[in-house]
Amino acid sequence: MPEPTYQADVVVVGAGVAGLSAARRLTSAGVSTVVLEAAHEVGGRTATEKVDGFRLDRVGRLLSTASAELHVTPGLEDLVLRPFAPGVLLHSDGRHHRAGVQPGTRRARGARSARGALHAVRALASAPLPGPRRPAAVPGRQVSVPRHRGGAPLGTALDQARLGAALNRLAGTSVERLLARPETTAAEALHGRGLPARTVDGFLRPLLAALLCDPELTTSSRSADLALRDFASGRLCLPEGGAEALPQLLARSLPAGTVHTGVRVTSVSTTSVTTAEHGEFRCAAVLVATGARDAAELLPGLRVPDFHPVTVVHHTTDEPPGTDASLLLDADRGGPVAHTAVVSAVDPSRAPAGRTLVTSTVLGPATADTDTAVRTHLARLYGVPTARWETLAVRHTADAVPAMRPPHDLHRPVRLLAGLYVCGDHRDSGAVAGALRSADRAATALLTDLGVARPMHTADPLPTAKAA
Structure with a gap:
């Protein structure tokens, strides 16, 4: 450990993805x-x-291959x-x-489109969008909504065509x-899209609840639109080796001796x-990159948002359910599970050879009978008995995801004073990508104040989304 009189240009408090990403920017400069x-x-x-x-991921947020930050953030070049x-x-x-989406695109093209999206958001248009327009063809990208007898839960063939065109x-x-659209809640915005209630309730509501970790869809409609855009532009995905792959890659990209735990x-x-x-660390500037509650304890007066609690339940079985590598949602919302997947089919590195890992997410707190209720729900969702499945872990996180209710500012200030800065998902979109964007903004502000030129190849921030 460094001595109490150790000096550095910047001390970053917190080694989550935001703090590590900001440190990577700073050390590179x-x-x-x-x-x-x-x-x-x-x-x-x-x-x-x-x-x-x-x-076993503790929270296990869903990512998208269309997320720009996963492709352009320095230190994540080897992320799979x-x-x-x-x-x-x-x-x-x-x-x-x-x-849903059938993109038919490879990661490389997704990365290029993601970079293009970042460069396109340097300024936020102030005028509202014009009226509805005809669906535009998107080269190299098709949205397919297959037809099923009876149409449930997507509605009739015409309803399915409307959904495909909307995506x-x-x-x-x-x-x-x-971001220039009028802002309301995600729930209210869904009913103004010209889609039938059956399609909205059977597909879009459970999908958005999974993407936002918000079962009531109180999230800002702008944040919901960004999440749906990523879904329609790419593929939902998981980082190989678990969620920890992101912070570990960022930590390994830093000079030896940069990170001190405990x-x-x-x-x-x-x-x-x-x-x-270890007493006092003297420096030229401090960046607080902890969660919102811890940040507010160090920075009195900092706004602490509400949070969406998440409970993740991990099971293993020797008889895997036959749903391949799909994300399974309950359109009927007939139990506590918001979404579930055989994640070992998506990422084989998450389970020993010959074993199956089923991970299920409950959007809410854990109770004494959570595991029993989840098993009952999973038996119905997968259509197989679950009584003999082994429970590996039930993990509850009360402050899992910052709430993003309207009006929500996607560009919350990261410079509090010259020499004192803050970043994290609570300063942006409440997602992993938002944590990385806020880290980039904080590092940029800090480098500017220190008189250091901005390095190349970094993610540009989203503009401020003003309330309607």
Whole structure:
């Protein structure tokens, strides 16, 4: 451990993806940086637990191959994304129905389109969108909504065609146009899209609940539109090896000795941080990159949002259910599980050879009978007995995802004072991509104040989304 009189240009408090990404930017610019983390490992909520050879994500947010930040953030060049089967699998009336995106694109092209989207959002249009327009063709990208007898839960053939056109149109809409739309809640916005209630309730509501971790869809419609755009433009995916792959890659990209775990920061100023174990660290600037509650303890007056709690239940079985690598949603919402998947089929590295890992997400707190209720629900969703499945872990995170209710600012300030900065998902979109964007904004502000030129090949931030 460094001595109490250790000096650095910048001290970063927190070794989650935001703090590590910001540190990567700073060290690449030649700024001496120390990262202090209270836990004994990096990652924060982006953590993966090892149990009997299984890799179990604590929160397990869904990612998209269309997310620009996963392709352009320095330090994540070796990140491997494991996509789910195209679209999603919906369970309704005892049957499975596939719906959603069939992009047919490779990761390389997705990365190029993601970079293009970042460059397109340098300024937010102030005028509202014009009236509805005809669906535009999107070269190289098709949205397919297969037809099933009875149409449930997608409605009639005409309803399915409307849904496909709406997703294609969304995939081809620029981010700036989405952010210029009037803002309301995601739930209210869904009913103004010209789609039948059956399609909205059976497909879009459960899909958005899974993407936003918000069962009531109180999230800003602009954030919901961005999530749906990523869904329509790419493939839902998981990082190979577990969610911890992101912070571990970022940590390994830093100079040796940059990150120090097991160090609890008790106070901060513009020129120093004080720790419980090692006294004072003197520096030229401090970046607080913890979760919102911890940040508010160090920075009195900082706004703390509400949070969406998430409970993740991991099971293993020797008889895998036959849903391949699909994300399975309950269109009927007949139990506690919001979404579930045989994640070992998506990413084989998450389970020992010959074993199956089924991960299910409950959008809410855990109770004494959560595992029993989840098993009962999974038996109906997968159509197989689950009584003999082994429970590996039930993990509840109360502050899993910051709430993004309207009006929601996707560009919350990261510079509090010259010398004191803050970043994290609570300063942006509440997602992994938002944490990375806020880190880039904070590092840019810090480098500007230190008089250091901005390095090349970094993600540009989203513009401020003003309330309607």
